[in-house]
Amino acid sequence: MQKQSIRKRLKNNRGLAYAAAAVFLVWAALMGISIGSVSVPFLSILQIIGKGVFHLPFDYTDSMYTNIVLNIRLPRVILAGLVGASLAVAGASFQGLLRNPLADPYTLGVSSGASAGAVLTLFFNISIPFLGLFTLPLVSIVFSMITIFIVLWFSRKIDPAMKVETIILTGIIFSSFLGAVISLMIALSGEELRQIIGWLLGSVSMRGWDYIVILLPFFIIGSLLLVLNARELNAMSFGEEKARHLGVDVQKRKLIILIAGSMLTGAAVAVSGTIGFVGLVIPHLARLLWGPDHKHLLPLSMLAGSGFLILADLISRTIIAPAELPIGVITSLIGAPAFAVILLKRRAESRG
Secondary structure, eight states: OOOHHHHHHHHHHHHHHHHHHHHHHHHHHHHHOOSSSSSSOHHHHHHHHHHTTTOOOOOOOHHHHIIIIIIIIIIHHHHHHHHHHHHHHHHHHHHHHHHHOOOOOOTHHHHHHHHHHHHHHHTOOOOOOTGGGGGGHHHHHHHHHHHHHHHHHHHHOOTTOOOHHHHHHHHHHHHHHHHHHHHHHHHHHHHHHHHHHHHOOOOTTTOHHHHHHHHHHHHHHHHHHHHHHHHHHHTTTTTHHHHHHTTTOOHHHHHHHHHHHHHHHHHHHHHHOOOOOOHHHHHHHHHHHOOOOOOHHHHHHHHHHHHHHHHHHHHHHTTTSSSSOOHHHHHHHHHHHHHHHHHHHHHHHHHO
């Protein structure tokens, strides 16, 4: 009863919901920066960030703490937060568009498409003139978009009604195929092998500020497109026919949402590798806590996804310290049981 009361208050009081999500994110970020082989006190973190980033007049001179925070942990935490937010908001938009909580970039094959594009770039050492560092995310985004459109086209060929189950099964089929293509490239690779495998396992370790610069523009554009289409996502969650009656240009809005979601997924995969289940678990949890209204679900999923991946990264680098686990292992260990619970719950609801 008490849990139901808290959930009801969060759904009814949007200010409380945003405050709870923001506090969770700030706490996760402080934990991610503080904990490690050298512990940094919270007060020192605030002083260093205030002086180094915001140029506030704090008198703080510990060079070791400053180097750890500004050059190692802060960029890592920010990158993990951006990746988590990108995958969570993409998952929330796909779930709303397809009206199924099982839809996410991972199950739809979008992550696999982005991974295939990134691995091709690494394997052939592709560098597009005038793009430099942006070559990798752009190729990943293009491949993720191609994948989702092929999945939707193939699903329509199989089932003109395009049931969500058909789309998800098609996404899993294409994920398996692209996984085989990636394995082939790994088998054929030489010096690139370690880089490709390390990247595929998923990590935000030793990325630095350059990777934040790569991801940030795609995150801003993709997130903004989805938030601006929140009303249309609400309408389409009731079905395309009802959305048309409400005056929504379904084909146009669907295209924008798919492109924005693929952009976020492709850019996130390009900088961090394949990290599964964030786009599945976080939007589902946010929907349970805060309701299905996409005007609030999307930004709240961003905050929760950001904090979640920061904590997952913290666990990955401390659980077997001084060695590190790939962050994708942690998210899969959490996400796979959650996926099973969602499946069982849906089956029970359909029987009831």
